[in-house]
Amino acid sequence: MSADAKVPLLKASAIHKSYGDLSVLRGVDLKVTRGECLCIVGPSGSGKSTLLRCINLLEPIESGRILFEGDDIAGAPKSRAPAVRQRIGMVFQNFELFQHLSARDNVALAPVKVKGMSRTQALERAQMLLEKVHLPDKGDAFPDELSGGQQQRVAIARALAMEPALMLYDEPTSALDPETVGEVLQVMQELAEEGRTSIVVTHEMGFARRAADRVMFMDGGLFVHEAPPADFFSPDATVPERLARFLGRLSH
Numbered sequence: 001m002s003a004d005a006k007v008p009l010l011k012a013s014a015i016h017k018s019y020g021d022l023s024v025l026r027g028v029d030l031k032v033t034r035g036e037c038l039c040i041v042g043p044s045g046s047g048k049s050t051l052l053r054c055i056n057l058l059e060p061i062e063s064g065r066i067l068f069e070g071d072d073i074a075g076a077p078k079s080r081a082p083a084v085r086q087r088i089g090m091v092f093q094n095f096e097l098f099q100h101l102s103a104r105d106n107v108a109l110a111p112v113k114v115k116g117m118s119r120t121q122a123l124e125r126a127q128m129l130l131e132k133v134h135l136p137d138k139g140d141a142f143p144d145e146l147s148g149g150q151q152q153r154v155a156i157a158r159a160l161a162m163e164p165a166l167m168l169y170d171e172p173t174s175a176l177d178p179e180t181v182g183e184v185l186q187v188m189q190e191l192a193e194e195g196r197t198s199i200v201v202t203h204e205m206g207f208a209r210r211a212a213d214r215v216m217f218m219d220g221g222l223f224v225h226e227a228p229p230a231d232f233f234s235p236d237a238t239v240p241e242r243l244a245r246f247l248g249r250l251s252h
């Protein structure tokens, strides 16, 4: 194993974040190694999305440190944030595609604008990525001609187009019709199995069980339990009472 492989890709320590009087992250520690798929689960309002937004520098933290590829990204000048975001792909709940662009152009846009790739090359790569997310024939379609599940897969292809070292998924299936959830989770699982490092905030326990290397439970702005999925979901495992309740193992 190279020295580089031993350094965690992401190491967040003692992260604090508040909105006004509301303390949302209360000293969060998180380490992600290369190739790992980490699922974060927890009750609504526990701070999961906020943590992803802090990692991606969409929100400033109040204290703590976020080391990404060995760099202190949260402590760096704001002007470095776009460069960091090129290395960290994010997939949002509501896709956030450009409505006036075709699926292929949505995927090709950032490589041309940000990386300076030629349009021809970017479009070729976009087609390849659309094939990867099982949408080989949808390159010319506009977002409003696609189902939610198809739009979310275009959004995943768009994030991959920047060749990020880390993918963040913020509840990527919670805005979808139930019948399209599976196709998005399937693509995410295939990417995880290829060894793409990812952090997935999700309410899909089946996905966490199948695809995660580690599952972490957040409650009240802190991680209170983590385990490999086989242990995390084992009915025999000893877990904090709050997690047992979350998993429906205790009466409310």
Ligand SMILES: Nc1ncnc2c1ncn2[C@@H]1O[C@H](COP(=O)(O)OP(=O)(O)OP(=O)(O)O)[C@@H](O)[C@H]1O
Pocket (backbone or CB within 6 Å): 019, 022, 024, 042, 043, 044, 045, 046, 047, 048, 049, 050, 051, 171
């Ligand atoms: N921009 C903001 N301004 C003020 N409060 C916010 C903001 N973003 C989040 N919050 C609050 O911070 C808390 C944590 O929100 P967050 O979205 O991180 O939780 P979550 O665990 O992702 O919840 P869910 O599973 O419902 O998405 C909530 O009480 C939320 O209302």
